[in-house]
Amino acid sequence: MSEFILDARNICKDFNDPVKIEILKNLSFTVRHGEFVSVMGKSGCGKSTLLYILSTMDTDYKGELYLNGELLTGKNDAQLAQVRNEKIGFVFQFHYLLNEFSILKNVMIPGLKLGKYSAEEIEQRATKHLDTLGMKDHMLKMPNQLSGGQKQRVAIARALINDPLIIMGDEPTGNLDKQNSDLVFDIFKDLTKELKQTLLIVTHDGDFAKRTDRIIEMKDGVII
Amino acid sequence: MNLKLLIEISIGLLRARIKQSIVAAVGVMFGVCMFVTLLSFMNGLNQMLDGLIINRTAHIRLYNEIKQSTDQPVNASKAYKENINFIHSIKPKDKGKAIYNSESIMHALNQDSRVLGIAPKINTPIFYSAGGIELPGLINGIDIEAEQKLFYLNDYVIEGKSADLSIVNNSILLGNGVAEKLMVEIGDVIYVTTAQGTISALKVIGLVQFGLMEIDNTQSYTSIQTAQKLMGESNNYITDINIKLKDLSQAPALAKDYAKRFELDAIDIQTANAQFETGSSVRSIISYAVGITLLIVAGFGIYNILNMMIYEKMDTIAIMKATGFSGKDVKYIFIFLSLIIGIAGGVFGLAFGYMLSSIIDQIPFETASLPTIKTYPIYYNPTYYLIGFTFALLTTYIAGLLPARKAGSIDPVEIIRGK
Ligand SMILES: Nc1ncnc2c1ncn2[C@@H]1O[C@H](COP(=O)(O)OP(=O)(O)OP(=O)(O)O)[C@@H](O)[C@H]1O
Ligand SMILES: [Mg+2]
Numbered sequence: 001m002s003e004f005i006l007d008a009r010n011i012c013k014d015f016n017d018p019v020k021i022e023i024l025k026n027l028s029f030t031v032r033h034g035e036f037v038s039v040m041g042k043s044g045c046g047k048s049t050l051l052y053i054l055s056t057m058d059t060d061y062k063g064e065l066y067l068n069g070e071l072l073t074g075k076n077d078a079q080l081a082q083v084r085n086e087k088i089g090f091v092f093q094f095h096y097l098l099n100e101f102s103i104l105k106n107v108m109i110p111g112l113k114l115g116k117y118s119a120e121e122i123e124q125r126a127t128k129h130l131d132t133l134g135m136k137d138h139m140l141k142m143p144n145q146l147s148g149g150q151k152q153r154v155a156i157a158r159a160l161i162n163d164p165l166i167i168m169g170d171e172p173t174g175n176l177d178k179q180n181s182d183l184v185f186d187i188f189k190d191l192t193k194e195l196k197q198t199l200l201i202v203t204h205d206g207d208f209a210k211r212t213d214r215i216i217e218m219k220d221g222v223i224i
Numbered sequence: 225m226n227l228k229l230l231i232e233i234s235i236g237l238l239r240a241r242i243k244q245s246i247v248a249a250v251g252v253m254f255g256v257c258m259f260v261t262l263l264s265f266m267n268g269l270n271q272m273l274d275g276l277i278i279n280r281t282a283h284i285r286l287y288n289e290i291k292q293s294t295d296q297p298v299n300a301s302k303a304y305k306e307n308i309n310f311i312h313s314i315k316p317k318d319k320g321k322a323i324y325n326s327e328s329i330m331h332a333l334n335q336d337s338r339v340l341g342i343a344p345k346i347n348t349p350i351f352y353s354a355g356g357i358e359l360p361g362l363i364n365g366i367d368i369e370a371e372q373k374l375f376y377l378n379d380y381v382i383e384g385k386s387a388d389l390s391i392v393n394n395s396i397l398l399g400n401g402v403a404e405k406l407m408v409e410i411g412d413v414i415y416v417t418t419a420q421g422t423i424s425a426l427k428v429i430g431l432v433q434f435g436l437m438e439i440d441n442t443q444s445y446t447s448i449q450t451a452q453k454l455m456g457e458s459n460n461y462i463t464d465i466n467i468k469l470k471d472l473s474q475a476p477a478l479a480k481d482y483a484k485r486f487e488l489d490a491i492d493i494q495t496a497n498a499q500f501e502t503g504s505s506v507r508s509i510i511s512y513a514v515g516i517t518l519l520i521v522a523g524f525g526i527y528n529i530l531n532m533m534i535y536e537k538m539d540t541i542a543i544m545k546a547t548g549f550s551g552k553d554v555k556y557i558f559i560f561l562s563l564i565i566g567i568a569g570g571v572f573g574l575a576f577g578y579m580l581s582s583i584i585d586q587i588p589f590e591t592a593s594l595p596t597i598k599t600y601p602i603y604y605n606p607t608y609y610l611i612g613f614t615f616a617l618l619t620t621y622i623a624g625l626l627p628a629r630k631a632g633s634i635d636p637v638e639i640i641r642g643k
Contacts, residue, residue, distance in 0.1 A: 052640075057545070077550050078550040080550075081550035084548045090547065099539075100540065109233070113553075
């Protein structure tokens with residue numbers, strides 16, 4: 001096991017559309033085990049762009065990215081999909097759930113994809129996560145039968161199903177009211193405390209950020 | 225790759241769009257159904273029409289044609305060997321139509337493993353007369369058993385029994401048209417006059433109808449022995465040897481071979497009936513073309529529906545990719561989705577195709593010319609079902625491939641950022 005869960009070195013990213021602009025300028029930082037880190041910065045400063053790179057979905061960048069000591073830069077599509085499946089959990093601002101499947105199935109699918117446990121075990125684990133997030137009563141519903149805050153809790157349960165090394169979130173509370181937002185924050189806090197879960201959350205919410213272990217401030221593509 | 229999960233997700237996506245999926249499957253079903261029905265029906269017709277001719281036609285007919293000798297005496301002379309010899313006014317020498325040495329030829333043919341069976345025949349023009357009427361015609365002296373075994377004579381006997389030819393002396397099985405013109409029935413006696421002028425009385429023991437007027441109005445059958453007697457010939461006189469082969473396609477080659485070996489004329493069924501072959505293959509081609517066109521149309525339907533579905537399911541695809549499905553996984557999900565539509569449509573198409581064929585098979589179709597056929601002919605052949613199903617799978621696979629590739633290459637970042 002490496003000292004850092006996440007180690008980003010000299011990440012550079014620019015877009016060529018319509019004119020060449022540098023979004024991330026030689027950006028380096030690390031995240032340790034069990035840390036709850038928030039990323040803040042003005043709109044358009046490149047937070048989401050950074051997160052897509054860290055989450056391996058965007059491979060078009062310069063620099064190196066290590067996850068738990070393993071170099072991710074240069075791996076192919078199938079290998080990165082495997083890494084995302086096994087080692088990274090996601091929570092988005094918009095509650096991205098699969099509308100064709102029940103809540104329980106939504107949580108189970110990444111587990112079934114990994115295939116580390118049997119279907120029964122995965123169902124048990126999913127039920128347990130949904131239970132701790134207070135969503136057990138709703139688990140046979142379809143996603144469109146839930147409120148925004150409820151969906152976000154389901155998304156967190158889904159992110160947890162494969163015991164990922166790190167959970168990343170892009171404004172996971174951005175669409176929620178104060179009450180739901182606090183609820184989601186408390187869940188994250190519990191996760192770091194009880195499971196030593198590493199978290200990297202992009203947010204606009206200053207209150208939210210202040211309560212995390214560390215804030216990474218970004219401005220014009222660099223960390224300040 | 226976790227196949228079970230991918231298929232499960234395909235089914236989930238299909239369920240969410242059940243109406244369009246059913247429409248797509250019905251398209252495939254329709255294509256397969258029509259394909260199978262058309263082919264069964266067309267080939268039923270083919271077989272029926274072929275049966276009219278091919279059942280009754282020898283694969284190879286050996287006979288003796290009256291013609292001039294190709295080997296003129298001058299060519300045998302050593303003195304004129306180097307010369308080019310022009311010979312004028314050659315006349316054919318009538319050696320008669322008899323096949324010499326017929327016994328040993330038939331023996332040799334019976335030993336040939338490629339031959340299914342042979343039927344010797346005497347074929348001669350005669351006049352029928354009854355009361356005051358005289359009719360030109362053709363009498364066939366046949367080996368009744370061989371004729372039944374190889375050419376299904378009994379299928380065409382509409383009154384009486386062909387077997388009576390060998391039981392009743394001096395009997396004749398008369399073409400239906402001949403009997404009508406002479407106004408005779410079973411049990412009546414008619415007279416036949418041969419080219420040599422001999423007149424014999426023959427008893428009508430049955431009527432035969434092939435459904436081809438020029439045959440029914442002229443031909444009649446009798447036993448070989450009776451025919452030999454009519455003509456005043458010995459008991460090894462025959463004019464034709466009809467051969468049926470185990471493999472019809474060998475006929476042209478074997479005909480040449482036999483002609484040379486036995487020094488006889490030989491004609492094969494392909495040469496004699498070229499037009500029927502053409503008719504059959506044209507009908508087959510038409511039914512394949514129509515069936516495959518229908519399936520291709522169904523394929524376009526699937527292509528459209530999948531494209532639409534992928535457009536709608538961008539979010540789903542993005543989430544799947546974000547949570548660990550590779551581009552390949554996503555591609556397979558959509559290919560499976562397409563194949564499920566193809567399999568469902570194909571299975572139902574085969575079932576409906578079978579049902580539709582069975583219904584057509586029940587529709588009465590009676591015609592005087594085809595005494596053995598009572599309903600529209602259907603040829604039930606598992607091969608058509610196999611081809612239909614394979615084509616259904618193939619078209620749906622191809623129709624699904626492009627949209628599936630597109631789905632596989634969707635960039636989740638673009639979708640997520642677009643929100
Ligand atoms: N595909 C693209 N082509 C060109 N420019 C882009 C593209 N995607 C993003 N950008 C630009 O990159 C910059 C950073 O975008 P990004 O989404 O990372 O900002 P952000 O920090 O997440 O902002 P917000 O807080 O509003 O979400 C923006 O100026 C944006 O216009
Ligand atoms: Mg953003």
